[in-house]
Amino acid sequence: MGGHWFTEKQTENFGITIKINRTLHTEQTEFQKLDMVETEEWGNMLLLDGMVMTSQVDEFVYHEMVAHVPLFTHPNPENVLVVGGGDGGVIREIMKHPGVKKATLVDIDGKVIEYSKKYLPEIAGELENERVEVKVGDGFMHIAESNNEYDVIMVDSTEPVGPAVNLFSKGFYAGISKALKEDGIFVAQSDNPWFTPDLIRNVQRDVREIFPITRLYTANIPTYPSGLWTFTLGSKKYDPLEVSEDRFHEIETKYYTKELHKAAFVLPKFVADLIK
Ligand code: SAM
Numbered sequence: 107m108g109g110h111w112f113t114e115k116q117t118e119n120f121g122i123t124i125k126i127n128r129t130l131h132t133e134q135t136e137f138q139k140l141d142m143v144e145t146e147e148w149g150n151m152l153l154l155d156g157m158v159m160t161s162q163v164d165e166f167v168y169h170e171m172v173a174h175v176p177l178f179t180h181p182n183p184e185n186v187l188v189v190g191g192g193d194g195g196v197i198r199e200i201m202k203h204p205g206v207k208k209a210t211l212v213d214i215d216g217k218v219i220e221y222s223k224k225y226l227p228e229i230a231g232e233l234e235n236e237r238v239e240v241k242v243g244d245g246f247m248h249i250a251e252s253n254n255e256y257d258v259i260m261v262d263s264t265e266p267v268g269p270a271v272n273l274f275s276k277g278f279y280a281g282i283s284k285a286l287k288e289d290g291i292f293v294a295q296s297d298n299p300w301f302t303p304d305l306i307r308n309v310q311r312d313v314r315e316i317f318p319i320t321r322l323y324t325a326n327i328p329t330y331p332s333g334l335w336t337f338t339l340g341s342k343k344y345d346p347l348e349v350s351e352d353r354f355h356e357i358e359t360k361y362y363t364k365e366l367h368k369a370a371f372v373l374p375k376f377v378a379d380l381i382k
Contacts, residue, residue: 111145116301116331122158124148124329130225135217142225142345148329150225152193153265154218158329160193165229168295171270171325171337173199176258176291177206178354178367179339179346183257183275184208187285189245189319191262191340192218194230201232201258202357209238214269216242246272252285259286261294266305274305276312279340283316289343295324299377300332310381313340321346322381323370325361335378347371 109128115121116228123143131142131304141153160168173196177183184207185280185356192213211233213219219240222230233240241248245263259282266274273294282292296309314320317340327335339346347368354364373381 112153115155115357116332122207122329122331123156124151131221133221133294133306135215137215138264139218140221140351141217142221150270151329152218152222152226152309155268155382159263159264160195160226161227161329162226162379164328165193165195166359167325167327167361168228168330169199170359171323172196172260172262172295173174174357174359174362175346175367175370176260176293176339176341177325178364178378179341179349180257180289180291181345183291185256186210187212187248187252187259188254188264189249189259189261190270191260192215192216193222193226194233196260196262197235197238198229198232201235201237207237209235210241211238212241212243212245212248214244231247235348241363244269246278246281246304249278249285252281254287256292259290259292263295265297274309276315279313279316281282282340283342286342290374291335291339291341291344291346293339295339296336298332298334299332299336299380300334302331303380304334306338306377307380309338312340317341319343319345321369321371322373322377323372324373324377334377 113121113123151161152159186209187209264270265271321339
């Protein structure tokens with residue numbers, strides 16, 4: 107690829123089209139097609155299997171909303187796990203919480219980590235933090251082998267194709283519940299309501315059967331299909347809508363605020379109807 111328009115198709119008839127200035131790296135890894143490209147509007151961008159994973163310009167929205175909503179909901183998150191997330195953006199946000207003693211990242215594809223460090227350094231930089239342990243392996247297996255360990259688990263996975271299929275299964279959510287401590291919280295990206303309503307419905311149904319508190323929240327991410335993204339949160343004890351004001355401490359963000367923490371759970375009616 108180079109100097110041309112790239113389209114990520116959402117349906118047979120609709121897609122997002124982005125002008126690519128040049129390709130920085132392209133490779134078929136053991137798990138997926140990896141492209142690191144330079145774009146005009148969005149800076150460097152990571153594509154996996156032809157889908158936009160992150161861009162230097164709008165990455166902050168996704169990474170802040172994955173990390174800070176559960177971390178401010180839990181009163182004392184010390185041990186955190188990220189499944190996927192090899193670009194390092196979620197880890198960077200977790201590291202803004204001084205109370206977190208350890209964050210483990212398990213991504214199946216070491217190449218994502220390697221090329222994110224090279225071409226997305228401001229996203230991946232905190233992967234070197236001494237509070238972070240990076241493991242290359244299957245998140246599903248890691249969860250299956252973990253018991254009563256984590257305060258918060260964040261699933262920053264690709265769409266449910268290829269290596270991530272198992273990460274959208276009820277068995278995986280049951281494993282997450284087992285891997286969490288008795289007051290643990292988990293969050294997973296759950297795609298968009300325009301083109302994947304069934305996915306959101308199914309994830310919510312499965313998570314509700316396992317977690318007493320299940321919520322859906324949204325964020326605006328321009329380079330993702332439809333721009334309206336959802337996140338599913340499952341919690342054993344703490345409700346993200348009942349976080350007291352004194353819980354919030356100052357951190358530097360560009361999207362997340364303590365007001366947005368609650369506002370993000372206010373859903374447009376057609377989205378709320380999906381998960382009734
Ligand atoms: N934020 C993006 C989105 O919503 O489109 C996804 C970010 S990308 C870093 C997701 C990562 O999940 C990829 O690096 C991929 O290698 C990883 N992944 C996919 N399946 C996985 C699995 N079974 N275990 C661990 N990581 C996995």
